[in-house]
Amino acid sequence: MWTRKEIKRNARKAFRKNYWCIIAICFIMAIVVGKYSLSTSIIYQYDESEELKTDHVVDEEVIHNTEIVNDFLYATSDGTTNILLEQAPQATKGVLGTLFNNSYQSRSFLFGLLNSVNQIFFSDKIGAGIVILIGAILSILFLIFVANIFKVCECRFFLENRLYPKTSINRILFLYKLRKIWNPAKIMFCRSVYLGLWFITIIGGFIKLYSYHMVPYILAENPLTPRKEAFALSRQMMQGNKWRTFILDLSFWYWYVLEIFTFGLAGLFFLNGYVAAVNAELYMSLRKEAIDSKIKYYENFKDKYLESPPQIGESLRSPGALQYPIELYIIPEPKPAKIFTIDYNKTYTVKTLIILFFIFSFLGWGWEVGLHLFKEGHFVNRGFLIGPYLPIYGTGGVLMLILLKKVRNRPVLTFFLIMVICAVIEYFTSYFMEQIYQVKWWDYSGYLLNLNGRICLEGTVFFGIGGCLIIYVLAPLLNNFIEKINKRTQIALCLVLLSVFIADFSHSAVHPNTGEGITQSQENITWSLKI
Secondary structure, three states: OOOHHHHHHHHHHHHHHOHHHHHHHHHHHHHHHOOOHHHHHHHHHOOOOHHHOOOOOOOOOOOOHHHHHHHHHHEOOOOOEOHHHHOOOOOOEOHHHHHHHHHHHHOOHHHHHHHHHHHHHHOOOOOHHHHHHHHHHHHHHHHHHHHHHHHHHHHHHHHHHOOOOOOOHHHHHHHHHHOOOHHHHHHHHHHHHHHHHHHHHOHHHHHHHHHOOOHHHHHHHOOOOOHHHHHHHHHHHHOOOHHHHHHHHHOOHHHHHHHHHOOOHHHHHHHHHHHHHHHHHHHHHHHHHHHHHOOOOHHHOOOHHHOOOOOOOOOOOOOOOOOOOHHHOOOOOOOOOOOOOOOOOOOOOHHHHHHHHHHHHHHHHHHHHHHHHHHHOOOOOOOOOOOOOOHHHHHHHHHHHHHOHHHOOOHHHHHHHHHHHHHHHHHHHHHHHHHHHOOOOOOOOOEOOEEOOOEEHHHHHHHHHHHHHHHHHHHHHHHHHHHOOOHHHHHHHHHHHHHHHHHHHHHHHHOOOOOOOOOOOOOOOOOOOOO
């Protein structure tokens, strides 16, 4: 018979062994699924500085979809809109700013996304009723195939984490990788419907909440468990344990109080992961009792490696391995189909890096010129230099290839490190150019989460995506092409490109490229270097 003290002690051990990974999993669940909502309340405390506010006039007679959706979802009983929505932060520029504003106001990412698409691409011409209908349909699909599936995958992560302290974050995609989402999606949807109906009786809802408590854990262990057997197993496992589990949940009351006073931080950095680990320990204790008692349908408990690690000779992994033996799971994981193979673990020569520098610089120039042409309808030679290249893009691309060579096999880490590298380059380039010339070549003021207008979240995210394309696709393919060029031709090409670049830079240092659409100041600069 399990005890609260034993369950919590074992949960704390598992929690400490893989702390940061657990925090990341809970944060993903909070953002994607909406679980642990109290812990993410701090996100909505965002308040932009006065310099981001714009004086714009809104036509009082024009009612946009965002307002109608807000009234539909969050109107108060007296018919007025919640005052919190009126005080919502407003980023005035950018795709992410639009998405954030809409999502914040409607408190729904799906409705926020629909409103953003409507405003950006259709100038708010799609009827609000259609937006609400599409949003409702997508919300149901999201609940069935994302939210409920992620809940089962979270259970799987914590079940594995008990014995395997290096359980990876990617276990949150456990069912998607197995391509076995239909049965868990169907059963979890039924669970949601059953609980919704039982909660009409109030008391019955709380009883059934604990009666069906183990359903997601049963599916996490064996996604092929039939619906009838999953619910029967959960009811039998919780027979005589519902009240004790309620008391177990109640024993965290002081942590929930602390979470409120810390604006969710206590939950984000401790309580959420701790409670999830406790529930995983509880499942394994009840599972053992069910197997020992040979309750009806206990044969569905097929994953013996959740009880103990593989022994010598069972797996290629050594006994006491730090990760679950995926190759021994009851359902084999399909191998991902490879469309084509690219060797991104290349070592680039100096000549190749010089040529790549100019290619990336030209592509960056083409991107900014094309973007301005699309938005404003006329050509502008973007950048500090005269030539068709922006060296900030080339510098970032080359530094990614050099500095991130050892982490290329870890794409997620690579993505975030690219964001850091690009943010540092862009910030200090903007700072020094502004100090030297008293002019801004770019300004992100008004964009979501910008820093002094020099960098912003939207820009760094796009740079992260572009950097990954460079590292994993573009640079390896270009390297294969460059290697086919004669070495003497490579050297000559490098010398010519560098000579043109140095000449252009020397001229532009005295007469930088400025003007409308290029810099924030339209005054021509002949010499403004600080000496």
